[in-house]
Amino acid sequence: MKTVNIVGAGLGGLVAAINLAREGYRVLVQDREEAIGGSKKYHPSIHSTPLQPEETWEYIGIDLSEHFVRTDQYPAMYYNQRRLKMPAYVDNLAVYNVERGSRPTSIDNRLFALAVKEGVEFEFKKELGPDSLKALAPGSIVATGLYREMYQDMGIASAPVYGVMALAKKEAGKAGGAIYMGGFSVDYAYSAWMNNLIYVLLFSRRPIKDREVEGFKKVIKKVEGFSSDKWLRVDPGLFPRQCGLFWEDKILAGTLAGMIEPFWGYGVVGALISGKIAALAVTDPKKAEAEFARFNGGFARKLARKEKMDAMPFRKQFLRLAILKARFDCWRRPQLKNAAKDPVVWFR
């Protein structure tokens, strides 16, 4: 029985493992943490993402509908404390929340249980470094997420991401959240809740100054009444600036392969899809390469647009103009109101 080694027991690695085990491979997954659920510095956490559920479950061969909970409404969007009046079609959009980490309710745990059931073997406390990377068998899959070391060891173009987060108990509500833009980030902050937890992350592709953190804390206190004495500065890792399925004779999966939406930074669904593509790359590299290209066509263009926007001196005014234009388009063409112009569409 042929063995496939996978490094990284996150979303991409686990989906690849489950698919390969189902095809009859012996699969060994290694991860540097002590147990499933990634780093305890970031998790438990709640992630939010647009999602095309049926298409995604069918493609990856795993139904995760119990874990992705549709939010009651599209996250309310704020610029500082002001609620933005978005174009009408935004109300038609759907965002789903999903729990990450090691709790029984997390998606990581669910995928882990499925993998074990399919016969996948796991080794924890195994860290891949520059030497062990070279020694990995050809055809091994590397799926180490945003964690910075592998980008550096492999020479994959990337940019730093900075973060400040807080986690608290929250009893009410099935699933929901909000998005906050403002002078405190070139990206944004979000709140997301489900499974009795509320998670808040301020992230930015520029260093976040203390006064910006304080500014954001005031905003979320005012808007949501959220406050915490446990805000933590975190290092979410590196954001890929290129996409690629192969590195030398190894296969890449997840965010390390660049399967993250470059504008908003939504990486959960891309990582799941890429796990399936990485598994296909073991058996049929050409077909996998074609699939990878199909999903990542717009990456370079979108990233360039985002980076250009981040460098603009009048970002706030630009954002207001873009929203105004979208609202005007809806007024001029009322049929647009019924459309759903999702910011991230993996399946067309």
Ligand SMILES: Cc1cc2nc3c(=O)[nH]c(=O)nc-3n(C[C@H](O)[C@H](O)[C@H](O)COP(=O)(O)OP(=O)(O)OC[C@H]3O[C@@H](n4cnc5c(N)ncnc54)[C@H](O)[C@@H]3O)c2cc1C
């Ligand atoms: C704080 C934070 C918040 C986020 N919020 C959202 C969100 O709201 N919505 C969204 O769509 N995306 C979000 N993302 C992005 C999303 O989490 C990632 O894109 C996605 O998890 C990537 O999946 P992956 O399989 O590539 O890696 P992961 O799921 O991160 O798994 C990587 C695994 O590799 C292991 N590992 C790392 N380095 C090594 C090594 N050297 N040796 C061995 N094992 C290693 C880790 O322990 C981990 O288990 C967020 C990311 C972070 C960090």
